[in-house]
Amino acid sequence: MDPKKSIPNPKRKRNNEELLINKKVKNSNVENVPSTSINSKNNVTSGIINKKATTKTRKIPFNNIVNDTKRFTALPVPKKIIPRPSGKANVKASGKSVNYGRTVTKSCPIKPLKLVTKSMTEKNRSRAGILESKQRLQLVTKSMTERSRSRAGILESKMQLAKSRREMIEIKKRNEAIRSRISKIRDDLVRVENEHETLFKSIEQMKKQTATYNEEMKKLNEHCDVANEESNKLSEIILESRKGLELRNNKIIEKRLLYEYQLKQIQEIYAGLKAEENTRKDLHNQNLDLMGNIRVMCRVRPYTDKEKEIEQVSLECFDDKHTIQVSTKRLRLWQMQIEKSTYEFDHVFNTSADQKEVYLELSPLVQSAIDGYNVCIFAYGQTGSGKTYTMEGNVNSPEKKGVIPRSIDEIFDKIEETNKLGWNFEVYVQYIEIYNETIQDLLIDEDKDRKKSCKDRKKSFKEDRKKSFKESKDLCKIVYNEDTRMTIIENAERLKISKKKDMEILIGKASNRRSKSSTNSNSVSSRSHGVFILHLEGENPLEKMSSRGSLSLVDLAGSENIDKSGSVGDQMTEAQSINKSLFYLRYVIQQIKDKSNHVNYRDSVLTSLLKYSLGGTAKVCMLVNVSPSTDSTNETKKSLSFGQDARKAHVGTAMRNGCA
Ligand SMILES: Nc1ncnc2c1ncn2[C@@H]1O[C@H](COP(=O)(O)OP(=O)(O)OP(=O)(O)O)[C@@H](O)[C@H]1O
Structure with a gap:
């Protein structure tokens, strides 16, 4: 639309x-x-x-x-x-009016x-x-x-x-x-x-x-x-x-x-x-x-090639693996008589015992360290009896590895196992040597310092022994924690290790740094007491538990007959120092055995260091290393009798560190 x-x-x-x-x-x-x-x-x-x-x-x-x-x-x-x-x-038209008619x-x-x-x-x-x-x-x-x-x-x-x-x-x-x-x-x-x-x-x-x-x-x-x-x-x-x-x-x-x-x-x-x-x-x-608190084991090293040629059997290890017999020929009443001395130990390893067998017997002690105990294993014996071989061995050979590397392996394996149960462990290591009554840190990383230290040390022996001793003493100190009854080595490196391999490298280096020299008794003779300490600190947040154990592995320097070893000069001084410290060790153990009111731990650096291991709450094992050589029978008998005496010493009840 x-x-x-x-x-x-x-x-x-x-x-x-x-x-x-x-x-x-x-x-x-x-x-x-x-x-x-x-x-x-x-x-x-x-x-x-x-x-x-x-x-x-x-x-x-x-x-x-x-x-x-x-x-x-x-x-x-x-x-x-x-x-x-x-x-x-009228009509108005225009407004004007008109008249009509x-x-x-x-x-x-x-x-x-x-x-x-x-x-x-x-x-x-x-x-x-x-x-x-x-x-x-x-x-x-x-x-x-x-x-x-x-x-x-x-x-x-x-x-x-x-x-x-x-x-x-x-x-x-x-x-x-x-x-x-x-x-x-x-x-x-x-x-x-x-x-x-x-x-x-x-x-x-x-x-x-x-x-x-x-x-x-x-x-x-x-x-x-x-x-x-x-x-x-x-x-x-x-x-x-x-x-x-x-x-x-x-x-x-x-x-x-x-x-x-x-x-x-x-x-x-x-x-x-x-x-x-x-x-x-x-x-x-x-x-x-x-x-017993101090376990004592005996190990007889095998004959060397040289000994095999001239030696006759003078030592017999019984099958019970606890008894060892030393046979000595003695002229009595114009007759040559064979005198047999028998010694009993917690375990006796004969000449055929390998490193693994020895370690298996020591393994429970390593487990105790993981469980939170202070454990001390030390090798004692005359020079050339196989102490260093037992404690260190050949680090790079799985067969010839000694107690120290095997302990490390086991500790890391056990830590891994305990992780499954909620434990977290941290491992710290200290490695020192007691040389002429001074503490030297073997974990000093810089070779320069170490060389300088060695140089100074040699100089000190030659020129001013007392001064050097004082200086060295200032370097690393032994301190006691009376509450935890633990020994602390001040100023010594305390390295945290998280891998086995790192530890092996570390031991290799430290071992090379140890003071060694050649004597008549041993071509590579340790001239110091080597002390390797592992600190094991564990936490279990699930169970709200903690654990603090330590494992001290001590390779003592060998006691030696100075006349026999032919040590002179520095070596003689070293031998004297070694013998002196071993004497004090024997003396302390004797005092413990006799339950003496006062034990003279402070007489030597070695006994000072082992104070809480020998007379405290630690588990202690002494490995008495002996030589099968008839030439060393007297020293062997001395070592065996010392070991037997130490075995009789009851140092107290071992106590666990940490809290549950
Ligand atoms: N169980 C063993 N099996 C094979 N060889 C051994 C054994 N024990 C010791 N030896 C050898 O004996 C020699 C001396 O050993 P070792 O150096 O360990 O003695 P030592 O007690 O440490 O001496 P020192 O106190 O002088 O250091 C070394 O060559 C070592 O390889």
Whole structure:
């Protein structure tokens, strides 16, 4: 539907209305002027008025009408006689009053006949004039009547004009209102048209968009169809996988139940293991206690190639592995008699015993160190009896490895095992030597320092022995912790080791640094006491337990017969120092055995260092190394009798360090 058609044109309407109004005005003008009261001239006048009315419909000035009326009344009137009109005496036409019916005459004197005739003629003439005037008067009267009529008509028309003017004003007002309405409507129309246009445009746009959307919808529908198909397929897959998942879930639940059951079993086993471990520890330590605090073992080294050629068997190790017999030939009553001395030890290793066999017997003590005890194993014997071989051996050979490297291996293996039970162990190492009653650190990393130290040391022996001794003493000091009953070597390196390999390298280096020299009894004779200490510090956060054990492995310098060894000079001094310290060691053990009130630990550095191992809460094992050579029988017998005496010494009850 076209909106333009439905809406009427306000302009056209207005024109129509105006035409109507003009028509009315025209008609009213024509109607208001009475045709009977107007003569031809008046008709012309009224025609003029009408014409004016037609041309100027809205403004018909009242003065014009009055003027017309004046013109209309200005007819020829006789000068002498003013006939009185039949109607009203006075008519105000122009505001001046006129007196009608009054005659203006002049007095005439008596004249002769001629004159009378003349006057008669004149009289007649005047009569005719009068008649004429009468006629004229009549005409004037008539015209006056007509004029009065026309005046009334004019008045009437005036009134009508005023009325029509009022109407006109009203119409005008209405017209204005209509016009304003029209303009408003027009504005509205314009606005509506604009809106319509906008709407139309937007409708067009929307139509386009709808078309685009329709296309897109079509495409989307196609996609939807494809997606629906895929979704159906996926639903099937999901259903299948859900079934699979349910199956897996069931399996997982089964496995979880199994796992929980196994975990429970493991926990029970663990608890059993823990109980067994505790029992083992207790039994082990009870066993060691029953065996005595100082365990003494004897090892007979094999014959050297040189000894094999000349020697005869003088030592016999019994099969019970506890007894050793020394046979010595002695001339008595002019008869050569064989004297046999038997010694008993916790274990006797004959010449065929290898490194592994020896270590197996010492292994429980190493376990005690892990359990938190202070353990001390030291090798005692005459020079060349195989102490260093037993303690160190050949570090690089698995067969010939001594107690020190084997202990390290076992400690690291056991630490790994204890990790499974929640233990975390840290291993620290110290390695010193007691040379001529001074403590030297074998873990000093810088060879330069070490060389300098050796140089100084040699110099000290040659030049100022006492001074050097004092200086060396200042270097490393022995300090006791009375609370924990532990010995601390101050200023000595304490290295943390986390790998076996690192430890082996360290021992190799330290071993090379040890003071050695060649004597008649031994080509590579140790001229110092080597002390290797492992500190084992363990924590178990699960059990809230801690453990602090130590393992001191001591390779003592060999006692030697100076005459026999042929030591002179420095070597003799070294031998004297060694013998002296070993004497004090024997003396201390004797005092312990005799349960003496005072034990002289401080007489030598060695006994000072072993104070808490020999007379404290430590587990001690002494390995008495002996030579099978008949040449060394006396020294062997001395070593064996010392070992036997030490075995009888009861130093006290071993105590575990750490807390449960
Ligand atoms: N059980 C053994 N098996 C094989 N060889 C051994 C054994 N014991 C010692 N030896 C050898 O005997 C020699 C002396 O041994 P070792 O150096 O260990 O004696 P030592 O007691 O340490 O002497 P020193 O006190 O003078 O240092 C070395 O050559 C060593 O290899």
